[in-house]
Amino acid sequence: MKVRKAIIPAAGLGTRFLPATKALAKEMLPIVDKPTIQFIVEEAKASGIEDILIITGKNKRSIEDHFDSVPELEQNLSEKHKTELLKVVQSTTDLGVNLYYSRQAHPNGLGDAVLQAKSFIADEPFIVMLGDDLMSDKVPLTKQLIDDYEKTHSSTIAVMRVPDKDVSKYGIIDPEQEQVPGLYNVKNFVEKPDVADAPSNLAIIGRYLLTPEIFDLLESQEPGAGNEIQLTDAIDRMNKTQRVFAHEFKGDRFDVGNKFGYVKTNIDYGLVHPEVKDELETYILDLAEKIQKKNKK
Numbered sequence: 008m009k010v011r012k013a014i015i016p017a018a019g020l021g022t023r024f025l026p027a028t029k030a031l032a033k034e035m036l037p038i039v040d041k042p043t044i045q046f047i048v049e050e051a052k053a054s055g056i057e058d059i060l061i062i063t064g065k066n067k068r069s070i071e072d073h074f075d076s077v078p079e080l081e082q083n084l085s086e087k088h089k090t091e092l093l094k095v096v097q098s099t100t101d102l103g104v105n106l107y108y109s110r111q112a113h114p115n116g117l118g119d120a121v122l123q124a125k126s127f128i129a130d131e132p133f134i135v136m137l138g139d140d141l142m143s144d145k146v147p148l149t150k151q152l153i154d155d156y157e158k159t160h161s162s163t164i165a166v167m168r169v170p171d172k173d174v175s176k177y178g179i180i181d182p183e184q185e186q187v188p189g190l191y192n193v194k195n196f197v198e199k200p201d202v203a204d205a206p207s208n209l210a211i212i213g214r215y216l217l218t219p220e221i222f223d224l225l226e227s228q229e230p231g232a233g234n235e236i237q238l239t240d241a242i243d244r245m246n247k248t249q250r251v252f253a254h255e256f257k258g259d260r261f262d263v264g265n266k267f268g269y270v271k272t273n274i275d276y277g278l279v280h281p282e283v284k285d286e287l288e289t290y291i292l293d294l295a296e297k298i299q300k301k302n303k304k
């Protein structure tokens with residue numbers, strides 16, 4: 008069956024960005040000039056996804072507004088012949104994918120957010136894309152997972168090697184032999200293990216291809232780490248009854264869900280943004296010199 012649908016869970020509280028996220032959706036924080044969630048929607052579209060359900064919550068209205076038209080603004084830009092800006096604004100509504108919205112009443116965890124999509128997905132394989140994880144590669148990571156599915160017809164979770172000091176922040180896999188290069192059979196999926204108990208440093212990152220059997224498991228899933236319904240725990244149970252593969256991503260990942268990752272991503276994206284790259288590069292070089300001088304004193 009063709010993979011046509013994706014879910015973007017965006018109902019979390021974004022506590023790592025307080026106070027910015029008190030009234031603003033974390034997924035709307037811009038990378039230079041584009042909200043992170045727009046990058047995610049564009050990756051879905053580039054991977055052949057047709058229908059996207061965004062799971063929202065309180066204080067997330069700005070996500071729906073962002074992908075809606077603003078006739079007054081468009082008219083103003085048109086009258087002032089700001090054609091390029093008009094195109095930029097229109098690109099947020101002419102996405103070439105269908106967007107749907109549903110609310111998660113309580114932020115009970117990623118597993119609970121995904122469960123809200125049960126009737127939208129029905130009995131099809133689908134993609135989950137986290138709104139705070141940007142991926143960059145020649146072939147979009149979502150498309151890489153879909154290509155795997157077309158060969159294996161199995162759930163496949165994207166993973167990436169992380170430094171030992173970071174393993175306790177992630178779901179970690181206990182890998183078996185590689186099936187083909189970069190595609191692992193998995194013994195266990197463990198949510199946020201201590202580094203001493205971690206079976207590997209292959210961490211689950213923000214893209215999942217799942218078969219619909221996950222929903223029955225999520226419905227009976229007990230709260231796990233952080234007292235939240237963890238998607239990783241349901242995936243681990245599913246792996247006991249049907250194969251779940253792990254796909255090692257070798258491209259670039261930008262974790263914009265924490266302060267340092269967010270600032271760093273703005274610099275990386277700024278360095279390739281046509282409007283700011285030259286000034287930013289000069290600024291960074293000057294700054295580096297100043298920092299070096301200061302540290303020598």
Ligand code: UTP
Pocket residue numbers: 016017018019020021022023024033062111113114115116117119120137138139264
């Ligand atoms: P995170 O744990 O990174 O996001 O969840 P968070 O909870 O918003 O952030 P912090 O930890 O408090 O700073 C990963 C993704 O899952 C969504 C989030 O919106 C984020 O995109 N999520 C998380 C939900 O949709 N619902 C939840 O109950 C939890």
